[in-house]
Amino acid sequence: MTAVASTLLRDLAVELWEAARTRRPVPPLSVRHPGLDLADAYAIQREIRALELAGGARLTGLKIGATSEAIQRMFAIDHPDFGYLTDRMLLPDGVALDVRTFIAPKVEGEIAFRIGRDLSGSAVTAQDVLDATTEVCPVLEVLDSRIEAWKISLVDTVADNASSAAVVVGAGVPPDTTDLAAARMVLRIGDAGHSTDASAVAEHTGYGSAVMGHPAESVACLARILAGFGTGISAGELVLAGSWSDAVDLVPGQAVHASFGVLGSVSMTTIDREVSAGGVATG
Template sequence: MDARLHRRLADELLTARRKRRPVPRISARHPGFSLGDAYAVQRELRALEEADGAVVVGYKIGATSEAIQRMFGIDQPDFGYLTDRMMLPDGCCVDADRFIAPKVEGELAFRLGEDLAGDSVTARDVLDASIEVLPALEICDSRIEHWDIGLVDTVADNASSAMAVLGPPVPPAGADLAAEQMVFQAGEHVRTASGSAVMGHPAEAVACLARILASYGTGITAGQVVLAGAWAGAVDLLPGSPVKASFGRLGSVSLTVDTRDSDG
């Protein structure tokens, strides 16, 4: 498919996000829409945001656990970019009205102290390059109607990313991230999981991202943050439902949701 369609779809998705009006499934409207097309749309979307002053500060890799793959019917990891406008502080109060149909996940983020690139990057390389890990909550939102997505739809829509809340950083040295336990609470929902749910080890998810990025001629830059993927299934982000993810010795991260009536 040609570049004009990629640009048009990127503009459509950005408008959907800003106006909070979802659009029909892209792959249903454009038979033959490929993964290459989807990442081309994502690059156009990123360019539009950067032209508007947003600064890319990292990446997210999604669908790294079986729980998320089953939930959305996706059979392989994907990635999206993070901008400075998407980052929120621990304990923040989120306005649910800024999203379409938000969901929230608990995971770890990695901050790199050196560049990481290449098609042979390993989990060990990630741990050696990381200066800190951070408890994280990712708010996902789909600009596709009713979360009716396949892999190519979510990729085009920047991997269904919306916001990220980062907790206090801790050094990764000495931590067994695969064995670490998460308790995730969102309103009445309580879910538990270990780091091994994410491709066997959260650092392996970051390594996978680096290898995928290498196929597009790029990599992860020193100072950037990477969300390594949800440890358990996502839940709806609802007004009045506090959210917290606790990771034992790695600490915790939380948010609350504004309960104001948008019509009042």
């Protein structure tokens, strides 16, 4: 990589980092710089991560994205990607989320794995993941794109931390609580002021098998991808395994609830700070 190319990647990282803070999206990187490849995109992501850490954030985990056909179709992406999680991105179950801290947020329902020992190497299997997992947690991942109008290619979303913005984390249960592939999710989104009115609630359903056949296989895939970068999944990290259904737009005044049967549930409401006091800002 040339010195000029390295400078460009750092400049693009700063541009995306500032876009998240000002909530002013930027044109697609892939259109303005068609020579960018996947390695460049991950280099940009690492630069953004370094800026976050320099600002006091602490790494807490990872996410693998574009693992289901629904999400691949939605964003015209045909390859799993990954991003990082920091402590500033993790939010408690039941949080009141201020949507004005994002650009164009969406939400997905999925589960996350709490990893109890290091996982690395090109031969990691789903069983290895299950053996290393201390608990699985229902989560709502809030996506946001610092790219204008979600006009993303794989390069754009990878550079933009796999379009991740925040994660609402529910209570964990042992990984052997049920067959994760057969588990069913019901994601309900409705008017927060009329949450008991069934006609005002939209339902999205999905199964664990939508995530590469089994959510643990998705995490194993992440470990194998990371091996190509000379790294892996560290003990203690929370790993998001991928969405079980489509991503849904978030607007103020919504009640969002994802139920995973015996695996538990997780919820949040969305607010606008101008009309609701006490909101939780994530930016």
